[in-house]
Amino acid sequence: MNPSSRRPKARTAATTGRKAEWLALIYLSMKGYRLLARRFGGKGGEIDLIVKRGRTIAFVEVKARGALEDALSAITPQKHRLVEARIRQWLAQNPWAMEHHLRADAVFLAPRHWPRHVLGVFELVL
Known part of the structure; x- marks a missing residue:
């Protein structure tokens, strides 16, 4: 879909999401993580960032909200x-x-807060 054909609210959300992913990536890079993939997937869901540090690969969801408490509750079942x-x-x-x-x-x-990196936000059942 052409981004210019989206409704203004959807375009704003997409732009906010991309900025949040870049901020999260910069933050994780400063912690020693290396990017393997960004926005993997597509329709039906995607993984925002896939990063590696040492022998650990982390699949990272990035959530940006107006309040940190709202961001923390944004990963639903x-x-x-x-x-x-x-x-x-x-x-x-x-x-x-x-x-x-x-x-x-x-x-x-969230605005005016340091990013919060939560390890193992949910258990993987693969």
Whole structure:
């Protein structure tokens, strides 16, 4: 879909999401993580960031909200299932990764707050 054909609210949300992903990536890079993939997936759900540090591969959901408390509650059970399906898809395409420690993380962002990186935000059942 052409981004200019989206409604203004959807365009604003997409722009906010892309900015949040870049901020999260910069933050994770400063912590020693290296980007493997960005926005993996597509219709039906995607993984915002896939990063690696040492023997750990983290599948990262990025959530930006007006208040940090809202960001912290933004990963729903439905989102969990969608992300897990995309993780299985990525692992099928990257079987070498199965030799690493796999983790589902999240980075929560809100104005006037440092990013919050939560390790193992949900348990992976692969």
